Amino acid sequence: xxxxxxxxxxxxxxxxxxxxITCRTSQHxxxxxxxxxxxxxxxxxxxxxxxxxxxxxxxxxxxxSGSGTDFALTINSLQPEDFATYYCQxxxxxxxxxPGTTVDIK
Amino acid sequence: xxxxxxxxxxxxxxxxxxxxxxxxxGGSVSNSNYYWGWIRQPPGKGLxxxxxxxxxxxxxxxxxxKSRVTISVDTSKNQxxxxxxxxxxxxxxxxxxxxxxxxxIGSSVDVFEMWGRGTMVTVSS
Numbered sequence: 216x217x218x219x220x221x222x223x224x225x226x227x228x229x230x231x232x233x234x235x236i237t238c239r240t241s242q243h244x245x246x247x248x249x250x251x252x253x254x255x256x257x258x259x260x261x262x263x264x265x266x267x268x269x270x271x272x273x274x275x276x277x278x279x280s281g282s283g284t285d286f287a288l289t290i291n292s293l294q295p296e297d298f299a300t301y302y303c304q305x306x307x308x309x310x311x312x313x314p315g316t317t318v319d320i321k
Numbered sequence: 322x323x324x325x326x327x328x329x330x331x332x333x334x335x336x337x338x339x340x341x342x343x344x345x346x347g348g349s350v351s352n353s354n355y356y357w358g359w360i361r362q363p364p365g366k367g368l369x370x371x372x373x374x375x376x377x378x379x380x381x382x383x384x385x386x387k388s389r390v391t392i393s394v395d396t397s398k399n400q401x402x403x404x405x406x407x408x409x410x411x412x413x414x415x416x417x418x419x420x421x422x423x424x425x426i427g428s429s430v431d432v433f434e435m436w437g438r439g440t441m442v443t444v445s446s
Contacts, residue, residue, distance in 0.1 A: 245428070246428075247430050249432050251368075258436035259368065259417075261432055261434055302367065302368055309370075310383070310431060312367055312368040314367050
């Protein structure tokens with residue numbers, strides 16, 4: 216099985232900050248990596264797929280990078296609506312989600 | 322606009338079978354471009370893929386759950402269903418149904434593109 220880790224598990228940031236969340240996999244997964252945003256009481260929302268392709272309708276302040284085993288989600292100029300939990304998900308083998316990173320207000 | 326709605330009992334007794342339905346509107350479960358899946362999230366915890374199904378009935382399950390899970394599709398009702406047998410407190414979670422799309426970026430990446438709102442299921446006597 217492919218194990219996934221995310222760091223940090225949580226972070227505090229201010230509106231306007233640049234935030235980077237990392238996701239690491241235990242095996243190479245090429246670019247089979249997606250990112251989701253989840254707000255409390257809501258279903259997850261797809262942000263990025265294929266490691267770096269922005270889903271239609273997602274603001275361009277979100278970007279993804281990486282390949283192989285190391286990936287990153289960057290939010291440029293954090294907005295109030297971006298405070299949420301972010302999950303990575305791999306589809307290289309049995310679908311698996313990372314443990315999540317919570318971004319809250321400093 | 323595609324809409325997915327999960328429904329089913331909110332309380333299930335230990336050792337019994339959890340049964341949920343996902344009704345799809347604004348689109349067809351028979352659309353050959355998509356798979357359909359179930360994902361769950363225990364309170365305060367992360368997401369776990371349960372399994373996926375194609376409209377032909379082909380299924381794919383998460384190995385740790387495979388022995389207890391059955392996912393089926395009813396194209397006449399435009400619904401998919403989930404059954405989990407022999408439940409324990411560890412099966413307490415919000416259960417989501419979702420549309421699974423294969424995004425082509427040179428290769429095929431599976432993404433959960435559309436989600437239902439989820440339904441909370443508690444396993445307790």
